[in-house]
Amino acid sequence: MRTASVARKTNETDISVDLTLDGSGTYDVKTGIGFLDHMLEQLARHSLMDLKVRCEGDLHIDGHHTTEDCGIAIGSAFKKALGDMKGITRYASAYIPMDETLSRVALDISGRPFLVWKVTFPREKIGEMDTELFEEFFRAFAFAAGMTLHVENLYGVNSHHIIESCFKALARAVRTASEIDPRKTDSVPSTKGTLGDSL
Template sequence: MALQARTAVVSRVTNETKIQVSLSLDDPEEAEAAKKGIVPPKDASHATQFTPTQQITVSTGIGFLDHMLHALAKHSGMSLAVRAKGDLYIDDHHTTEDTFLAVGTAFTKALGARQSLARFGRGDAPLDEALSWAVIDLSSRPWAVINLGFRREKIGDLSTEMITHGLQSFAQAADVTLHVGCTYGDNDHHRAESAFKALAVAIRTAVTRKTAGEVGAGDIVSTKGVL
Protein backbone atom coordinates (compact mmCIF):
# COMPACT_ATOMS: atom_id res chain seq x y z
CA MET A 1 0.00 0.00 0.00
CA ALA A 2 1.32 3.43 -0.94
CA LEU A 3 2.34 5.67 1.95
CA GLN A 4 0.41 8.89 2.39
CA ALA A 5 2.28 11.92 1.08
CA ARG A 6 3.53 14.25 3.80
CA THR A 7 2.69 17.86 2.97
CA ALA A 8 1.87 21.12 4.72
CA VAL A 9 0.91 24.68 3.90
CA VAL A 10 1.60 27.34 6.55
CA SER A 11 1.08 31.09 6.81
CA ARG A 12 2.81 33.17 9.46
CA VAL A 13 1.62 36.76 9.66
CA THR A 14 2.86 39.29 12.20
CA ASN A 15 3.09 43.07 12.39
CA GLU A 16 6.60 42.70 10.95
CA THR A 17 6.41 39.91 8.39
CA LYS A 18 4.12 37.91 6.15
CA ILE A 19 5.39 34.42 5.37
CA GLN A 20 3.81 31.66 3.29
CA VAL A 21 5.33 28.18 3.09
CA SER A 22 4.32 25.06 1.18
CA LEU A 23 6.37 21.96 1.91
CA SER A 24 6.37 18.34 0.81
CA LEU A 25 8.66 15.69 2.24
CA ASP A 26 7.80 13.35 -0.60
CA ASP A 27 7.61 13.21 -4.41
CA PRO A 28 5.46 16.15 -5.58
CA GLU A 29 3.58 13.83 -7.94
CA GLU A 30 2.18 12.24 -4.78
CA ALA A 31 1.73 15.54 -2.96
CA GLU A 32 -1.05 17.45 -4.67
CA ALA A 33 -1.78 19.73 -1.69
CA ALA A 34 1.73 21.08 -1.54
CA LYS A 35 2.09 21.00 -5.31
CA LYS A 36 -0.74 23.52 -5.68
CA GLY A 37 1.10 25.90 -3.39
CA ILE A 38 4.38 25.68 -5.25
CA VAL A 39 4.00 28.00 -8.22
CA PRO A 40 6.94 29.96 -9.61
CA PRO A 41 6.35 33.71 -9.37
CA LYS A 42 6.58 35.93 -12.45
CA ASP A 43 9.74 37.42 -10.95
CA ALA A 44 11.18 34.07 -9.88
CA SER A 45 14.53 34.39 -8.16
CA HIS A 46 17.60 32.28 -8.83
CA ALA A 47 16.32 30.04 -5.99
CA THR A 48 13.70 28.45 -8.24
CA GLN A 49 14.20 24.96 -9.62
CA PHE A 50 11.52 22.65 -10.97
CA THR A 51 12.38 19.05 -11.88
CA PRO A 52 10.20 15.94 -12.35
CA THR A 53 10.76 15.03 -8.68
CA GLN A 54 11.20 18.38 -6.92
CA GLN A 55 9.64 21.81 -7.03
CA ILE A 56 11.51 24.60 -5.25
CA THR A 57 10.95 28.33 -5.28
CA VAL A 58 12.15 30.68 -2.55
CA SER A 59 11.78 34.45 -2.39
CA THR A 60 12.46 36.21 0.92
CA GLY A 61 14.01 39.48 -0.21
CA ILE A 62 17.38 38.32 1.16
CA GLY A 63 19.42 36.71 -1.58
CA PHE A 64 21.74 34.61 0.57
CA LEU A 65 18.83 33.33 2.66
CA ASP A 66 17.12 32.24 -0.58
CA HIS A 67 20.33 30.48 -1.59
CA MET A 68 20.58 28.56 1.72
CA LEU A 69 16.92 27.49 1.74
CA HIS A 70 17.26 26.39 -1.90
CA ALA A 71 20.23 24.21 -0.93
CA LEU A 72 18.39 22.84 2.11
CA ALA A 73 15.39 21.82 0.03
CA LYS A 74 17.37 20.46 -2.90
CA HIS A 75 19.64 18.15 -0.95
CA SER A 76 17.01 16.99 1.54
CA GLY A 77 14.69 15.92 -1.26
CA MET A 78 11.94 18.30 -0.15
CA SER A 79 9.71 20.34 -2.40
CA LEU A 80 9.48 23.81 -0.91
CA ALA A 81 7.88 27.16 -1.67
CA VAL A 82 8.63 30.18 0.50
CA ARG A 83 7.24 33.68 0.05
CA ALA A 84 8.34 36.26 2.60
CA LYS A 85 7.70 39.96 2.86
CA GLY A 86 9.29 41.60 5.87
CA ASP A 87 10.52 44.84 7.33
CA LEU A 88 13.91 44.78 5.63
CA TYR A 89 14.11 48.56 5.95
CA ILE A 90 14.91 47.83 9.62
CA ASP A 91 17.25 44.87 9.18
CA ASP A 92 17.19 41.17 8.30
CA HIS A 93 16.25 39.87 11.75
CA HIS A 94 12.46 39.55 11.64
CA THR A 95 12.31 38.23 8.08
CA THR A 96 14.96 35.58 8.71
CA GLU A 97 13.59 34.49 12.08
CA ASP A 98 9.99 34.26 10.93
CA THR A 99 10.94 32.45 7.74
CA PHE A 100 12.75 29.73 9.68
CA LEU A 101 9.89 29.51 12.19
CA ALA A 102 7.41 29.08 9.34
CA VAL A 103 9.55 26.46 7.59
CA GLY A 104 9.98 24.59 10.88
CA THR A 105 6.23 24.70 11.53
CA ALA A 106 5.52 23.37 8.04
CA PHE A 107 8.12 20.64 8.53
CA THR A 108 6.59 19.30 11.76
CA LYS A 109 3.06 19.64 10.35
CA ALA A 110 4.05 17.64 7.25
CA LEU A 111 5.83 15.05 9.37
CA GLY A 112 2.62 14.31 11.26
CA ALA A 113 2.57 11.42 13.72
CA ARG A 114 6.21 10.48 14.23
CA GLN A 115 5.77 6.83 13.37
CA SER A 116 7.77 4.51 11.12
CA LEU A 117 10.62 7.02 10.96
CA ALA A 118 14.35 6.48 10.92
CA ARG A 119 14.23 9.39 13.44
CA PHE A 120 17.97 10.07 13.59
CA GLY A 121 20.02 11.44 10.74
CA ARG A 122 23.57 12.59 10.20
CA GLY A 123 24.95 14.45 7.23
CA ASP A 124 28.44 15.54 6.20
CA ALA A 125 29.05 17.89 3.30
CA PRO A 126 32.16 19.53 1.86
CA LEU A 127 32.25 22.66 -0.23
CA ASP A 128 35.75 23.13 -1.59
CA GLU A 129 37.94 23.86 1.45
CA ALA A 130 35.03 23.83 3.96
CA LEU A 131 33.60 20.77 5.70
CA SER A 132 30.46 20.74 7.83
CA TRP A 133 28.39 18.14 9.66
CA ALA A 134 24.86 18.00 11.06
CA VAL A 135 22.96 15.61 13.32
CA ILE A 136 19.19 15.73 13.76
CA ASP A 137 16.81 13.85 16.04
CA LEU A 138 13.07 14.08 15.35
CA SER A 139 12.66 14.01 19.10
CA SER A 140 9.79 16.45 19.78
CA ARG A 141 12.30 18.09 22.15
CA PRO A 142 13.48 21.33 20.56
CA TRP A 143 17.15 22.07 21.11
CA ALA A 144 19.91 23.44 18.93
CA VAL A 145 23.67 23.75 19.17
CA ILE A 146 25.07 25.61 16.18
CA ASN A 147 28.78 26.34 15.78
CA LEU A 148 29.79 27.53 12.33
CA GLY A 149 32.76 29.71 13.25
CA PHE A 150 31.95 32.68 11.03
CA ARG A 151 34.50 35.48 10.73
CA ARG A 152 32.43 37.99 8.79
CA GLU A 153 29.46 40.02 10.01
CA LYS A 154 27.43 39.43 6.86
CA ILE A 155 27.30 37.22 3.80
CA GLY A 156 25.58 39.24 1.14
CA ASP A 157 22.64 40.88 2.91
CA LEU A 158 22.30 38.14 5.55
CA SER A 159 23.88 38.65 8.97
CA THR A 160 25.92 35.63 9.97
CA GLU A 161 24.38 35.77 13.46
CA MET A 162 20.99 35.27 11.80
CA ILE A 163 22.18 32.05 10.17
CA THR A 164 22.82 30.68 13.64
CA HIS A 165 19.59 32.12 15.04
CA GLY A 166 17.64 30.94 12.02
CA LEU A 167 18.72 27.33 12.52
CA GLN A 168 17.86 27.63 16.22
CA SER A 169 14.42 28.95 15.24
CA PHE A 170 13.90 26.08 12.80
CA ALA A 171 14.73 23.54 15.53
CA GLN A 172 12.34 25.24 17.94
CA ALA A 173 9.41 25.28 15.51
CA ALA A 174 10.14 21.84 14.05
CA ASP A 175 10.40 20.19 17.50
CA VAL A 176 13.76 18.64 16.70
CA THR A 177 17.12 18.34 18.38
CA LEU A 178 19.74 19.78 16.07
CA HIS A 179 23.52 19.99 16.17
CA VAL A 180 25.37 21.64 13.29
CA GLY A 181 29.06 22.46 13.09
CA CYS A 182 31.66 23.51 10.57
CA THR A 183 34.90 21.60 11.12
CA TYR A 184 36.99 23.98 9.02
CA GLY A 185 36.84 26.39 6.11
CA ASP A 186 38.48 29.62 5.00
CA ASN A 187 35.44 31.11 3.24
CA ASP A 188 32.30 31.99 5.22
CA HIS A 189 30.04 31.46 2.19
CA HIS A 190 31.43 27.93 1.94
CA ARG A 191 31.07 27.38 5.69
CA ALA A 192 27.39 28.32 5.59
CA GLU A 193 26.52 26.45 2.41
CA SER A 194 28.28 23.25 3.45
CA ALA A 195 26.39 23.42 6.79
CA PHE A 196 22.99 23.70 5.09
CA LYS A 197 23.86 20.86 2.73
CA ALA A 198 24.96 18.71 5.68
CA LEU A 199 21.68 19.48 7.45
CA ALA A 200 19.79 18.57 4.29
CA VAL A 201 21.47 15.16 4.14
CA ALA A 202 20.69 14.59 7.83
CA ILE A 203 17.02 15.49 7.32
CA ARG A 204 16.74 13.23 4.29
CA THR A 205 17.93 10.29 6.39
CA ALA A 206 15.85 11.09 9.49
CA VAL A 207 12.51 11.45 7.68
CA THR A 208 12.90 8.15 5.80
CA ARG A 209 9.92 5.92 6.57
CA LYS A 210 9.99 2.22 7.35
CA THR A 211 7.65 0.31 5.08
CA ALA A 212 5.60 -2.80 5.82
CA GLY A 213 7.87 -5.74 6.57
CA GLU A 214 10.74 -3.61 7.84
CA VAL A 215 11.70 -3.44 11.50
CA GLY A 216 10.15 -0.29 12.94
CA ALA A 217 7.27 -0.02 10.46
CA GLY A 218 4.32 1.51 12.31
CA ASP A 219 6.38 2.00 15.45
CA ILE A 220 7.30 5.07 17.45
CA VAL A 221 11.09 4.82 17.50
CA SER A 222 11.53 5.41 21.22
CA THR A 223 11.85 3.26 24.32
CA LYS A 224 9.24 5.56 25.87
CA GLY A 225 6.74 4.72 23.14
CA VAL A 226 6.13 8.41 22.43
CA LEU A 227 7.89 11.25 20.68
Protein backbone atom coordinates in the same frame (compact mmCIF):
# COMPACT_ATOMS: atom_id res chain seq x y z
CA MET B 1 2.24 11.94 0.58
CA ARG B 2 3.31 13.95 3.63
CA THR B 3 2.57 17.60 2.98
CA ALA B 4 1.81 20.71 5.00
CA SER B 5 1.00 24.37 4.54
CA VAL B 6 1.67 27.06 7.14
CA ALA B 7 0.71 30.73 7.13
CA ARG B 8 2.22 33.01 9.76
CA LYS B 9 1.55 36.74 10.00
CA THR B 10 2.85 39.20 12.58
CA ASN B 11 3.55 42.92 12.62
CA GLU B 12 7.05 42.05 11.38
CA THR B 13 6.53 39.37 8.72
CA ASP B 14 3.87 37.75 6.55
CA ILE B 15 4.94 34.23 5.56
CA SER B 16 3.41 31.29 3.74
CA VAL B 17 5.10 27.90 3.37
CA ASP B 18 4.08 24.84 1.36
CA LEU B 19 6.21 21.78 2.06
CA THR B 20 6.17 18.21 0.76
CA LEU B 21 8.49 15.80 2.54
CA ASP B 22 8.40 13.07 -0.11
CA GLY B 23 9.12 15.36 -3.02
CA SER B 24 11.83 15.73 -5.64
CA GLY B 25 13.65 18.80 -4.33
CA THR B 26 11.78 21.46 -6.26
CA TYR B 27 11.72 24.97 -4.81
CA ASP B 28 10.12 28.36 -5.27
CA VAL B 29 11.51 30.71 -2.64
CA LYS B 30 11.13 34.46 -2.28
CA THR B 31 12.05 35.95 1.11
CA GLY B 32 13.41 39.32 0.01
CA ILE B 33 16.93 38.27 1.08
CA GLY B 34 18.85 36.86 -1.88
CA PHE B 35 21.35 34.78 0.06
CA LEU B 36 18.66 33.32 2.32
CA ASP B 37 16.73 32.31 -0.80
CA HIS B 38 19.87 30.57 -2.07
CA MET B 39 20.28 28.61 1.18
CA LEU B 40 16.63 27.56 1.31
CA GLU B 41 16.93 26.37 -2.27
CA GLN B 42 19.89 24.22 -1.18
CA LEU B 43 17.82 22.88 1.72
CA ALA B 44 15.05 21.82 -0.64
CA ARG B 45 17.26 20.41 -3.38
CA HIS B 46 19.40 18.23 -1.14
CA SER B 47 16.67 17.04 1.22
CA LEU B 48 14.35 16.23 -1.71
CA MET B 49 11.60 18.23 0.00
CA ASP B 50 9.48 20.36 -2.26
CA LEU B 51 9.44 23.84 -0.76
CA LYS B 52 7.57 27.02 -1.58
CA VAL B 53 8.18 30.08 0.60
CA ARG B 54 6.79 33.58 0.34
CA CYS B 55 7.82 36.18 2.88
CA GLU B 56 7.24 39.89 3.15
CA GLY B 57 9.21 41.23 6.08
CA ASP B 58 10.39 44.46 7.62
CA LEU B 59 13.64 44.53 5.67
CA HIS B 60 13.76 48.32 6.03
CA ILE B 61 14.86 47.52 9.62
CA ASP B 62 17.13 44.53 8.95
CA GLY B 63 16.94 40.87 8.02
CA HIS B 64 16.54 39.46 11.52
CA HIS B 65 12.76 39.02 11.67
CA THR B 66 12.55 37.65 8.14
CA THR B 67 15.30 35.09 8.75
CA GLU B 68 14.05 33.92 12.14
CA ASP B 69 10.39 33.80 11.15
CA CYS B 70 11.16 31.83 7.99
CA GLY B 71 12.89 29.30 10.23
CA ILE B 72 9.81 29.14 12.46
CA ALA B 73 7.41 28.72 9.52
CA ILE B 74 9.49 26.10 7.70
CA GLY B 75 10.10 24.17 10.93
CA SER B 76 6.39 24.26 11.73
CA ALA B 77 5.51 22.96 8.26
CA PHE B 78 8.12 20.20 8.59
CA LYS B 79 6.66 19.07 11.93
CA LYS B 80 3.12 19.21 10.58
CA ALA B 81 4.08 17.18 7.50
CA LEU B 82 5.61 14.45 9.69
CA GLY B 83 2.18 13.76 11.18
CA ASP B 84 2.19 11.02 13.83
CA MET B 85 5.84 10.22 12.97
CA LYS B 86 5.16 6.50 12.65
CA GLY B 87 7.98 4.73 10.85
CA ILE B 88 10.41 7.63 10.62
CA THR B 89 14.12 6.90 10.93
CA ARG B 90 14.34 9.70 13.53
CA TYR B 91 18.14 10.05 13.87
CA ALA B 92 20.59 11.13 11.19
CA SER B 93 23.88 12.87 10.61
CA ALA B 94 25.76 14.16 7.61
CA TYR B 95 29.22 15.46 6.79
CA ILE B 96 29.34 17.82 3.81
CA PRO B 97 32.54 19.16 2.24
CA MET B 98 32.63 22.25 0.07
CA ASP B 99 36.09 22.97 -1.29
CA GLU B 100 38.25 23.79 1.77
CA THR B 101 35.32 23.50 4.19
CA LEU B 102 33.83 20.57 6.09
CA SER B 103 30.68 20.79 8.21
CA ARG B 104 28.71 18.27 10.24
CA VAL B 105 25.04 18.12 11.24
CA ALA B 106 23.55 15.56 13.62
CA LEU B 107 19.88 15.58 14.55
CA ASP B 108 17.14 13.78 16.40
CA ILE B 109 13.47 14.36 15.61
CA SER B 110 12.71 13.93 19.27
CA GLY B 111 10.13 16.48 20.28
CA ARG B 112 12.85 17.98 22.51
CA PRO B 113 14.04 21.09 20.69
CA PHE B 114 17.64 22.09 21.21
CA LEU B 115 20.40 23.71 19.15
CA VAL B 116 24.14 23.32 19.53
CA TRP B 117 25.80 25.81 17.17
CA LYS B 118 29.56 25.67 16.68
CA VAL B 119 29.99 27.80 13.59
CA THR B 120 32.04 30.97 13.24
CA PHE B 121 32.49 33.14 10.18
CA PRO B 122 35.50 35.12 8.98
CA ARG B 123 33.16 37.80 7.60
CA GLU B 124 30.21 39.64 9.15
CA LYS B 125 28.19 39.62 5.92
CA ILE B 126 27.60 37.40 2.91
CA GLY B 127 26.07 39.61 0.27
CA GLU B 128 23.63 41.76 2.22
CA MET B 129 22.99 39.13 4.90
CA ASP B 130 24.51 39.31 8.39
CA THR B 131 26.22 36.01 9.14
CA GLU B 132 25.01 36.12 12.77
CA LEU B 133 21.47 35.55 11.46
CA PHE B 134 22.19 31.97 10.39
CA GLU B 135 22.24 30.81 13.99
CA GLU B 136 18.83 32.45 14.44
CA PHE B 137 17.46 30.52 11.45
CA PHE B 138 18.78 27.15 12.64
CA ARG B 139 17.50 27.73 16.17
CA ALA B 140 14.05 28.79 14.97
CA PHE B 141 13.83 25.82 12.61
CA ALA B 142 14.94 23.33 15.27
CA PHE B 143 12.55 24.60 17.93
CA ALA B 144 9.56 24.82 15.60
CA ALA B 145 10.29 21.35 14.19
CA GLY B 146 10.75 19.81 17.66
CA MET B 147 14.26 18.71 16.78
CA THR B 148 17.52 18.33 18.64
CA LEU B 149 20.02 19.81 16.20
CA HIS B 150 23.81 19.97 16.40
CA VAL B 151 25.63 22.01 13.75
CA GLU B 152 29.40 22.31 13.60
CA ASN B 153 31.83 23.66 11.06
CA LEU B 154 34.94 21.53 11.47
CA TYR B 155 37.14 23.75 9.33
CA GLY B 156 36.98 26.26 6.50
CA VAL B 157 37.96 29.82 5.63
CA ASN B 158 35.34 30.99 3.12
CA SER B 159 32.14 32.22 4.80
CA HIS B 160 29.96 31.33 1.81
CA HIS B 161 31.32 27.77 1.78
CA ILE B 162 30.94 27.43 5.55
CA ILE B 163 27.23 28.24 5.70
CA GLU B 164 26.36 26.47 2.46
CA SER B 165 27.96 23.28 3.72
CA CYS B 166 25.90 23.62 6.93
CA PHE B 167 22.63 23.97 5.01
CA LYS B 168 23.49 21.05 2.75
CA ALA B 169 24.39 18.90 5.74
CA LEU B 170 21.08 19.85 7.37
CA ALA B 171 19.30 18.88 4.16
CA ARG B 172 20.91 15.47 3.93
CA ALA B 173 20.33 14.71 7.61
CA VAL B 174 16.70 15.85 7.44
CA ARG B 175 16.16 13.66 4.40
CA THR B 176 17.47 10.55 6.16
CA ALA B 177 15.81 11.20 9.53
CA SER B 178 12.37 11.81 8.01
CA GLU B 179 12.45 8.78 5.70
CA ILE B 180 10.25 5.83 6.54
CA ASP B 181 12.11 2.76 7.84
CA PRO B 182 10.53 -0.17 5.96
CA ARG B 183 11.11 -2.48 8.95
CA LYS B 184 9.04 -0.33 11.31
CA THR B 185 6.38 1.46 9.31
CA ASP B 186 3.69 0.93 11.91
CA SER B 187 5.33 2.28 15.06
CA VAL B 188 6.91 5.43 16.46
CA PRO B 189 10.69 5.03 17.02
CA SER B 190 10.60 5.62 20.77
CA THR B 191 10.20 3.40 23.82
CA LYS B 192 7.74 6.02 25.06
CA GLY B 193 5.46 5.20 22.16
CA THR B 194 5.22 8.85 21.16
CA LEU B 195 7.28 11.60 19.56
CA GLY B 196 6.58 15.24 19.03
CA ASP B 197 5.71 16.16 22.61
CA SER B 198 8.30 18.18 24.49
CA LEU B 199 10.04 16.37 27.36
